[in-house]
Amino acid sequence: PKLVYDFAEGNKTMKELLGGKGANLAEMTNLGLPVPPGFTISTEACKAYLSTGSVPAELADEIDHHVDVLQQKMGKKLGQADDPLLVSVRSGAAVSMPGMMETVLNVGLNDDSVNGLAHQSGNPRFAWDAYRRLIQMFGKTVLGMEGDVFEDAIEAAKQAKGTSNDLDLDADDLKTLVQTFKQAVHDHTGREFPQDPRTQMDLAIEAVFGSWNSERAILYRRQERIATDLGTAVNICSMVFGNLGMDSGTGVCFTRDPSTGQPGVYGDYLQNAQGEDVVAGIRNTVPLADLEQIDKTSYDELMAIMATLEGHYRDLCDIEFTVERGKLWMLQTRVGKRTAAAAFRIATSLIDEGVIDTDEALKRVKGAQLAQLMFPRFDADAEKELITKAIGASPGAASGKVVFTSAAAVEAADKGEKVILVRRETNPDDLHGMIAAQGILTSRGGKTSHAAVVARGMGKTCVCGAEELEVNVAEGTIKVNGTVLDADATISIDGTTGEVFVGEVPVVASPVVQYFEGSLDADSGDELVASVHRLITHADEVRRLGVRTNADTADDAARARRFGAEGIGLCRTEHMFLGERREAVERLILANDDAECEAALAELEPLQRGDFLELLGAMDGQPVTIRLIDPPLHEFLPSMEDLAVKVALAQERGQDPGRDATLLAAVQRLHEQNPMLGLRGVRLGLVIPGLFAMQVRAIASAAVELKSQGKDPRPEIMIPLVGAIQELHLARDEVTKVLAEVGVEWSIPIGTMIELPRAAVIADQIAEAADFFSFGTNDLTQTTWGFSRDDVEGSFFSRYLEKGIFAVSPFESIDVEGVGALVRTGVDRGRATKPDLKLGICGEHGGDPDSVHFFHDVGLDYVSCSPFRVPIARLEAGRAAL
Ligand code: PEP
Ligand code: MG
Numbered sequence: 002p003k004l005v006y007d008f009a010e011g012n013k014t015m016k017e018l019l020g021g022k023g024a025n026l027a028e029m030t031n032l033g034l035p036v037p038p039g040f041t042i043s044t045e046a047c048k049a050y051l052s053t054g055s056v057p058a059e060l061a062d063e064i065d066h067h068v069d070v071l072q073q074k075m076g077k078k079l080g081q082a083d084d085p086l087l088v089s090v091r092s093g094a095a096v097s098m099p100g101m102m103e104t105v106l107n108v109g110l111n112d113d114s115v116n117g118l119a120h121q122s123g124n125p126r127f128a129w130d131a132y133r134r135l136i137q138m139f140g141k142t143v144l145g146m147e148g149d150v151f152e153d154a155i156e157a158a159k160q161a162k163g164t165s166n167d168l169d170l171d172a173d174d175l176k177t178l179v180q181t182f183k184q185a186v187h188d189h190t191g192r193e194f195p196q197d198p199r200t201q202m203d204l205a206i207e208a209v210f211g212s213w214n215s216e217r218a219i220l221y222r223r224q225e226r227i228a229t230d231l232g233t234a235v236n237i238c239s240m241v242f243g244n245l246g247m248d249s250g251t252g253v254c255f256t257r258d259p260s261t262g263q264p265g266v267y268g269d270y271l272q273n274a275q276g277e278d279v280v281a282g283i284r285n286t287v288p289l290a291d292l293e294q295i296d297k298t299s300y301d302e303l304m305a306i307m308a309t310l311e312g313h314y315r316d317l318c319d320i321e322f323t324v325e326r327g328k329l330w331m332l333q334t335r336v337g338k339r340t341a342a343a344a345f346r347i348a349t350s351l352i353d354e355g356v357i358d359t360d361e362a363l364k365r366v367k368g369a370q371l372a373q374l375m376f377p378r379f380d381a382d383a384e385k386e387l388i389t390k391a392i393g394a395s396p397g398a399a400s401g402k403v404v405f406t407s408a409a410a411v412e413a414a415d416k417g418e419k420v421i422l423v424r425r426e427t428n429p430d431d432l433h434g435m436i437a438a439q440g441i442l443t444s445r446g447g448k449t450s451h452a453a454v455v456a457r458g459m460g461k462t463c464v465c466g467a468e469e470l471e472v473n474v475a476e477g478t479i480k481v482n483g484t485v486l487d488a489d490a491t492i493s494i495d496g497t498t499g500e501v502f503v504g505e506v507p508v509v510a511s512p513v514v515q516y517f518e519g520s521l522d523a524d525s526g527d528e529l530v531a532s533v534h535r536l537i538t539h540a541d542e543v544r545r546l547g548v549r550t551n552a553d554t555a556d557d558a559a560r561a562r563r564f565g566a567e568g569i570g571l572c573r574t575e576h577m578f579l580g581e582r583r584e585a586v587e588r589l590i591l592a593n594d595d596a597e598c599e600a601a602l603a604e605l606e607p608l609q610r611g612d613f614l615e616l617l618g619a620m621d622g623q624p625v626t627i628r629l630i631d632p633p634l635h636e637f638l639p640s641m642e643d644l645a646v647k648v649a650l651a652q653e654r655g656q657d658p659g660r661d662a663t664l665l666a667a668v669q670r671l672h673e674q675n676p677m678l679g680l681r682g683v684r685l686g687l688v689i690p691g692l693f694a695m696q697v698r699a700i701a702s703a704a705v706e707l708k709s710q711g712k713d714p715r716p717e718i719m720i721p722l723v724g725a726i727q728e729l730h731l732a733r734d735e736v737t738k739v740l741a742e743v744g745v746e747w748s749i750p751i752g753t754m755i756e757l758p759r760a761a762v763i764a765d766q767i768a769e770a771a772d773f774f775s776f777g778t779n780d781l782t783q784t785t786w787g788f789s790r791d792d793v794e795g796s797f798f799s800r801y802l803e804k805g806i807f808a809v810s811p812f813e814s815i816d817v818e819g820v821g822a823l824v825r826t827g828v829d830r831g832r833a834t835k836p837d838l839k840l841g842i843c844g845e846h847g848g849d850p851d852s853v854h855f856f857h858d859v860g861l862d863y864v865s866c867s868p869f870r871v872p873i874a875r876l877e878a879g880r881a882a883l
Pocket of ligand 2: 756777779780
């Protein structure tokens, strides 16, 4: 097979074979743009090298041939003594791996040709500097020498000269430096620096091949989930020099502003410099517009080329170019990276310009970008004092006074104060405090900890797992890295980056959220908002997946509805058991006999009914999936440690611990080593008589009442944590009985969650007793991997991510191979029994972009996610359908 391609032989579709850089150089060459001639050695050659450990035998001949062609084109020979052809040897993989692999410039220089270059250029300093750079890059890249060896020698030369500026080293100084470098090569490798240009080239090619498997490249690929066997291409390109004088230079430009998406020309230029000087920031660049004054011919040509490239790639291009003595050369182009705002604006601008259609525009924006546009942010220009950095668990930017308890948060909020609730971790009882606070900061737990999940649900900023924080609630202080903050201190937390700052950092509100909230019109003149509106509207037109929300309160439900939710996919009723209702729950748990138990339930029922009236009212005409109580009952009791201390103290003082002693006994009785695997979900409903019945009566009577008012309530009743068909039959019988008792005259769907591997596997049986399934991928992930969802993220997950065991937490993005396979099994088996079985997902994955695509592919009917992720799910569901 052919291993080497002239630039004229390739095109932009050949990335896999020629790498991104090679494919685009070929494309530009064939567009007739001024690309320095050259050729690309394919990734196939690299793969052969990687599998055998040596360069394929036929490669040398092919390279010979292409070098010949290149020499003819250029009218000079590689390394020719009086006028050398010089080349760059650059890596270029199919997937961009910035800075991971190697480059060697000025190949072809040696002790003879350096004089030829000096003569031809009329600039000996330039020639010796080029030779110095070759030996330095070759030493590091090909010979594996430490960069310091060279840097130190340059430093010494400058010191000897009494200067700190590289530019003060003249031709003679650089000539001496070349001798020093050559000696260093000999000292470190026992070999002379190779004088034969072709040997230099071959060794450089091999080094680029080998750099595919450098430690940092391997790590980068693991983290970015890039396949390990792609290999890199190698581009051999004739050198052009931007450092031949003031009529030369180098630059980078974009065909639109990559930060805002505004049309126009953006870039930087540096006279008398090579690309690496720009990167190193040795001198300040000037705006590209200045090139018009410096060299109008090159500027005009560049403008024309930029227009050509944008028209051709139908997208924002980023370009590297060099001017060599007034002649413009294109060194690289690619479809450029851009900010979230720019992505939306460019996509819709391109529709208006007639370049792409709306489908294509929708494909070019991502849910993650939309999410970024929805975060309130800290003002980037504000001064900040960072004290620690932890897990950014729920995006946003929040500032406020430190409070340590939910009660303090509520009290402060009532006074109109902004607070940050700082806890070791939060529990369901902190809900009021979390609602009252601007943001939540915890020292334990990860992205699926209670604090994180609830905060995301509320769209509230949260940073968790800040282990450097020593939260001392008793003293009312936080210690962090030597700083001590008390309860009155103000802090600011960034839920995107996980950063924590002292003091108040000002924030800027997101217009995109205002648009979704309905307080800013799509045609208000904000172009970004207009772009978002157009693309999400199109997503709604094309998507097949429905989008529902996870919401437990009428407020959340109403917001989600404004954000475009088409129903509630999960109402977690346990959140309705908190606050002042706790006492009734305690009485239920402490009940000594059936009568006490019934009394406690009777107390709870009207309260639950009130909740459902509000919720079903807010979602009138839309389905509301209400899940019967799931968590273990002890979660509604005070902590065992706290109670034990209280009781012991009372006893020590000779007082009667009273109710606390009863509570403690109950907590001890209910205590489980692994409550997540214990008495919860359907098990609870089957063991505590009347519990499910009470909830169902509340749902049914609320619905009946709303109906009688002419409303259209659409509750759906969902049984959690089912693993056996018998469980579902028993629960379903009870539900059906209560519905009949209440006198519901229409059919309320009764379904189940699929959140245990066993349920997925026997989904064909379960479908017999279920009107719908909703995949609970949080528990399904927990039970499939055997990872505790409340612990892992704060403990060993960071190591797992570092080691590349997964690129993203499986609690965040669905593990397609494992958990996903169980979802697929559940879908297939469920539908085998009941072809029209309604299928949804209500785990955290419902709002994760990649997961949404998977759920579309697997054939679910809807995803359900927290209100703030509803727009993201809508957008991604649209993209998945294209
Ligand atoms: C789930 O397990 O995915 C689910 C939605 O239920 P919860 O998070 O309440 O356990
Ligand atoms: Mg669950």
